[in-house]
Amino acid sequence: MNNHLIFQKIINKEIPSNILYQDKIVTAFEDINPKAPIHILIIPNCFIKTPNDINANNKNIVAHMFYTAVQIAKEKKISKDGYKIVVNCNENGGQEINYLHMHLLGGVKLKTLY
Incomplete structure (x- = not known):
């Protein structure tokens, strides 16, 4: 299934979404089904299917995703509290859309899964 096309449409601004940040490398926008008061997705503008597909050619994109997440956390004033x-990988890891994406969650005390 090509469920990754929704992210391409958000990057291309073909469907309405609350884009908070976009540059040549990444796009960040609010999750439509938030799990916390602040729930933002950060995606690369080029297609990378899963974390397993990170390689020598695209590893700097992932670093930029983390950098962007930290900058947004500071902007949203959640960096001090935490x-x-x-990042989920494949079905058993909870990845629902086959497009590498990072969830930035905050605004409340978050539980751990382990």
Whole structure:
């Protein structure tokens, strides 16, 4: 299934979304089904299917995703209290959309899964 096309449409601004940040490398926008008061997705503008597909050619994109998440956390004033960055991989890891994406969650005390 090509469920990753929704992210391409958000990047291309073909469907309405609350884009908070976009540059040549990444796009960040609010999750439509938030799990915390602040729930933002950060995605690369080029297609990377899963974390397993990170390689020598695209590893700097992932570093930029983390950098962007930290900058947004500071902007949203959750960096001091804390936040969670989550990246899921494949079905058993909870990845629902086959497009690498990072969840930035915060605004409340978050529980751990382990």
